[in-house]
Amino acid sequence: xxxxxxxxxIVGIGDSDVGRHLGRSGMxxxxxxxxxxxxxxxxxxxxxxxxxxxxxHGTPQxxxxxxxxxxxxxxxxxxxxxxxxxxxxxxxxIDAVAALEAGxxxxxxxxxxxxxxSRAPNRRGGLVNWIEDFERPFGMLGAPESYGxxxxxxxxEYGTTSQQFGAVAVACRKHASLNPAxxxxxxxxxADHQASRFxxxxxxxxxxCPVTDGAxxxxxxxxxxxxxxAHAPVYLLGLGQGFTHSDLAYSPSMTTVAMRSAAERAYAMxxxxxxxxxxxxxxxxxxxxxxxxxxxxxxxxKGEGGAFVEGGRIELGGALxxxxxxxxxxxxxxxxxxxxxxxAIQIRGAAGARQVAGAETAIVSxxxxxxxxxxxxxxx
Amino acid sequence: MSRPIIPLANLDTxxxxxxxxxxxxxxxxxxxxxxxxxxxxxxxxxxxxAQHEWVRVTGRGSVYTFVVxxxxxxxxxxxxxxxxxxxxxxxxxxRILSNIVNVAPEAVAIGMPVEVTFAELDGTTKLPVFVLRxxxxxxx
Numbered sequence: 021x022x023x024x025x026x027x028x029x030i031v032g033i034g035d036s037d038v039g040r041h042l043g044r045s046g047m048x049x050x051x052x053x054x055x056x057x058x059x060x061x062x063x064x065x066x067x068x069x070x071x072x073x074x075x076x077h078g079t080p081q082x083x084x085x086x087x088x089x090x091x092x093x094x095x096x097x098x099x100x101x102x103x104x105x106x107x108x109x110x111x112x113x114i115d116a117v118a119a120l121e122a123g124x125x126x127x128x129x130x131x132x133x134x135x136x137x138s139r140a141p142n143r144r145g146g147l148v149n150w151i152e153d154f155e156r157p158f159g160m161l162g163a164p165e166s167y168g169x170x171x172x173x174x175x176x177e178y179g180t181t182s183q184q185f186g187a188v189a190v191a192c193r194k195h196a197s198l199n200p201a202x203x204x205x206x207x208x209x210x211a212d213h214q215a216s217r218f219x220x221x222x223x224x225x226x227x228x229c230p231v232t233d234g235a236x237x238x239x240x241x242x243x244x245x246x247x248x249x250a251h252a253p254v255y256l257l258g259l260g261q262g263f264t265h266s267d268l269a270y271s272p273s274m275t276t277v278a279m280r281s282a283a284e285r286a287y288a289m290x291x292x293x294x295x296x297x298x299x300x301x302x303x304x305x306x307x308x309x310x311x312x313x314x315x316x317x318x319x320x321x322k323g324e325g326g327a328f329v330e331g332g333r334i335e336l337g338g339a340l341x342x343x344x345x346x347x348x349x350x351x352x353x354x355x356x357x358x359x360x361x362x363x364a365i366q367i368r369g370a371a372g373a374r375q376v377a378g379a380e381t382a383i384v385s386x387x388x389x390x391x392x393x394x395x396x397x398x399x400x
Numbered sequence: 401m402s403r404p405i406i407p408l409a410n411l412d413t414x415x416x417x418x419x420x421x422x423x424x425x426x427x428x429x430x431x432x433x434x435x436x437x438x439x440x441x442x443x444x445x446x447x448x449x450a451q452h453e454w455v456r457v458t459g460r461g462s463v464y465t466f467v468v469x470x471x472x473x474x475x476x477x478x479x480x481x482x483x484x485x486x487x488x489x490x491x492x493x494x495r496i497l498s499n500i501v502n503v504a505p506e507a508v509a510i511g512m513p514v515e516v517t518f519a520e521l522d523g524t525t526k527l528p529v530f531v532l533r534x535x536x537x538x539x540x
Contacts, residue, residue, distance in 0.1 A: 044420065045410060045411040047412065047442055048411070051442050051448075067478060091441055091443060093448070153409070154496075156407075158497060158499050159477060161474045171511070173510075181526075212492065217471075219483075220467045221467055221468035221469075222467070269497040307437055372431070
């Protein structure tokens, strides 16, 4: 740690109003403190590219840093939530320094505190979506509905078709059939996809990744140490995080999303572009997500993702094999971590029957927030 | 609705739900830059001002996107399928997630003109939902 001693400093501070029964939400206090801290620093919010938050206990929210990024109208390149109780206040600072030292951002805003005497009790228990009162009463009850809204909009704007969604499902299943560890290995045809029932139209059953059990883990060390270990290193060549929205319904664009800035950052770090990538492991909770990711990752123009996935282009042997282990759609969910391990297996050249010949670079997508939050890795 | 999910108002959203209970669609409007916003939030994401007023809006808009929900695993809701979950773009600018009701799901299209109405949930809470506006041109 000595090499970072004295290299970073606190440049702005902001307290919200403080007292008992202020009658304001925890989020309102967080935002007040945030705007005061930025003003104190003399920094416009456009200068803030790092955001670390801790959700209010009264309304513990998913993706809280993304919610506050949306409220503050910023698109940070590094954002995360911490959950270390009373130590969060100081652990945030350490996280901020780590992110700065890593070069993931240049100015971090850390926000913490709560409306302890004014907050309503957490009547639902567990983590909530900050606007679920504006979703669940209308029957937005699961992921197919929310991603379906985006897919429908993409179809409307660009003429994307259900058959093109189906091409993604077929490719993933074909790859899974070559992966002994995959959950769903029975071959699937486009006709099978088209015959499957609607779940949240335009999504059919075979557009949706099934619920599966599974996990994956990854060990990372320095390049120096890596050279002495059992396997040839799979280097992290590029890392990029992107944000466009915490809630799709209110996103400025539903079809140009967080994948774009995440990939731009990862390409810049790796000094590579889409033309240099041998295979892609793209988060595919729904078929549509692969299509929009291919566009925003630069493999084709905006609106051409549907045509791109046709004709076997994303299958093994095609121009850009995608989800070579079967993806969430056919391999398993594991919150997308199997995509990371599959990318590494491919770079090691250890994928057996599903090996992409000569694979030297892989791009991996992790996403959430209905395409509003993306983290892109380039492995090689 | 066999098992309604009742929205829980909080310090940021109470005025919205109180408006619905009266049959009024209210949006926050920033006192600093006049931007409307939805869903309700403590600050304006355009200019960061915390000063706002609640304004009754026309309730007119058009369908921005939608899904037809055919399946759900949430108990009670399976009796309601198929239903239309839609994002409506309001004339004032903001979008609102809601339902399109009193129409066959296959008749719904992006750009279709709609207007708000209120569906009673439990005697005290009303949901803002949308119906087709007849005789209007579609836009997208």
